[in-house]
Amino acid sequence: MRAQPKASHFIDGEYVEDTDGTVIESIYPATGEVIARLHAATPAIVERAIAAARRAQPEWAAMSPTARGRILKRAADIMRERNRELSELETLDTGKPIQETVVADPTSGADSFEFFGGIAAAGLNGSYIPLGGDFAYTKRVPLGVCVGIGAWNYPQQIACWKGAPALVAGNAMVFKPSENTPLGALKIAEILIEAGLPKGLYNVIQGDRETGPLLINHPDVAKVSLTGSVPTGRKVAASAAGNLKHVTMELGGKSPLIVFDDADIDSAIGGAMLGNFYSTGQVCSNGTRVFVNRKIKPEFLKRLKVRTDAMLIGDPMDEATQIGPMVSWAQREKVLAYIEKGKAEGATLLTGGGIPNNVSGEGYYIQPTVFADVTDDMTIAREEIFGPVMCVLDFDDEAEVIARANATEFGLSGGVFTADLTRAHRVVDQLEAGTLWINTYNLCPVEIPFGGSKQSGFGRENSLAALEHYSELKTVYVGMGPVQAPY
Numbered sequence: 001m002r003a004q005p006k007a008s009h010f011i012d013g014e015y016v017e018d019t020d021g022t023v024i025e026s027i028y029p030a031t032g033e034v035i036a037r038l039h040a041a042t043p044a045i046v047e048r049a050i051a052a053a054r055r056a057q058p059e060w061a062a063m064s065p066t067a068r069g070r071i072l073k074r075a076a077d078i079m080r081e082r083n084r085e086l087s088e089l090e091t092l093d094t095g096k097p098i099q100e101t102v103v104a105d106p107t108s109g110a111d112s113f114e115f116f117g118g119i120a121a122a123g124l125n126g127s128y129i130p131l132g133g134d135f136a137y138t139k140r141v142p143l144g145v146c147v148g149i150g151a152w153n154y155p156q157q158i159a160c161w162k163g164a165p166a167l168v169a170g171n172a173m174v175f176k177p178s179e180n181t182p183l184g185a186l187k188i189a190e191i192l193i194e195a196g197l198p199k200g201l202y203n204v205i206q207g208d209r210e211t212g213p214l215l216i217n218h219p220d221v222a223k224v225s226l227t228g229s230v231p232t233g234r235k236v237a238a239s240a241a242g243n244l245k246h247v248t249m250e251l252g253g254k255s256p257l258i259v260f261d262d263a264d265i266d267s268a269i270g271g272a273m274l275g276n277f278y279s280t281g282q283v284c285s286n287g288t289r290v291f292v293n294r295k296i297k298p299e300f301l302k303r304l305k306v307r308t309d310a311m312l313i314g315d316p317m318d319e320a321t322q323i324g325p326m327v328s329w330a331q332r333e334k335v336l337a338y339i340e341k342g343k344a345e346g347a348t349l350l351t352g353g354g355i356p357n358n359v360s361g362e363g364y365y366i367q368p369t370v371f372a373d374v375t376d377d378m379t380i381a382r383e384e385i386f387g388p389v390m391c392v393l394d395f396d397d398e399a400e401v402i403a404r405a406n407a408t409e410f411g412l413s414g415g416v417f418t419a420d421l422t423r424a425h426r427v428v429d430q431l432e433a434g435t436l437w438i439n440t441y442n443l444c445p446v447e448i449p450f451g452g453s454k455q456s457g458f459g460r461e462n463s464l465a466a467l468e469h470y471s472e473l474k475t476v477y478v479g480m481g482p483v484q485a486p487y
Contacts (some may be wrong), residue, residue: 110160
């Protein structure tokens with residue numbers, strides 16, 4: 001099985017190689033097989049990518065938003081035509097089951113291109129301000145060269161979520177995917193060129209933790225958008241702040257999902273499973289602290305165990321597979337260590353907790369795991385695990401669970417399941433998180449803003465709100481009469 005790209009980087013409309021860069025091995029998580037070898041960007045590659053972006057951006061910014069949007073919509077059409085091909089590449093890159101990638105990965109990227117392409121003109125409008133005889137107006141102007149730094153859980157989606165608003169606002173982008181998932185973003189860059197995007201506006205370079213600072217600290221970079229962990233976000237934000245760069249930080253979470261005693265139990269279990277096991281639990285917004293009212297806890301756990309035990313773990317390329325491997329051996333070892341901490345600290349292991357015996361021993365598989373009787377002070381209830389580990393906690397009343405749900409440094413997401421919609425709105429209004437769901441979980445259509453609060457970051461992906469983070473206001477005052485000076 002091979003997925004070797006033409007070269008490691010895509011700069012100024014073409015593939016570029018520099019073998020002086022550190023070797024990056026792309027490993028298929030289901031088998032441990034090396035499917036491609038690439039090279040991290042050298043300083044020369046970084047300079048070349050930023051120079052291409054800087055050269056191309058002014059002419060692109062001078063185009064009408066409608067003309068820019070037309071190209072993005074064309075790219076969306078191409079992505080949909082090649083959805084199967086792109087989905088299979090995403091499965092090779094991440095290990096996620098093909099049944100997920102065909103509906104959630106390239107398609108959501110295409111949605112982003114289509115949405116921002118469609119609202120380009122209206123979303124970038126300014127305003128007219130009457131001032132008596134005089135008047136003023138505002139306009140939104142691009143920032144210049146933007147850097148996107150992606151995570152490994154949704155590599156194609158993130159490449160588009162960052163690229164679409166940046167491009168339609170008139171910027172150029174240099175995108176660095178995670179070294180764990182280097183392949184998909186290169187195809188996105190290819191498709192954009194095919195759709196008519198001028199060369200130099202969307203460049204992809206590979207890299208590791210040494211590459212990021214070269215991009216972030218470059219004097220020609222105006223904005224950095226990161227999807228990653230909280231520790232990484234702190235470092236990136238601190239570096240960017242030193243040069244007063246614009247930043248968007250989409251970071252981690254330890255989100256609460258609250259199930260009241262009047263909730264539809266089966267729907268709540270479905271939401272909890274999607275919010276813990278989808279993408280093998282590797283989703284930043286996951287509701288990994290599932291607070292269940294004590295009155296329905298026994299029935300909730302009984303049905304949850306039956307449904308979890310029935311999940312099919314196996315070959316990600318098999319349409320029937322529901323759970324694939326973790327993205328890497330290191331990530332699986334990290335998750336297994338958290339499971340051992342959960343056991344040691346007294347949580348009840350309801351199901352899972354180990355490596356399945358029906359898959360390749362070389363793959364990075366782990367069983368969907370549920371802990372019950374979890375308390376707020378346990379490590380598994382406080383730290384982001386980023387794997388298929390659900391923690392079920394008990395609660396008795398509304399005020400109590402809201403206070404406990406908010407007792408965390410994170411503030412990315414949260415959810416509430418209840419038949420009482422008055423209570424639902426009352427509770428989400430008090431939860432300290434940027435993105436919340438009522439009687440569902442983890443749905444993130446491009447039309448709505450997505451992002452966190454507290455240590456989970458700032459700025460928003462998607463929706464009209466994203467354009468505000470890839471542009472800035474310019475205000476113009478127009479005097480209509482002679483200037484009256486007092487001297």
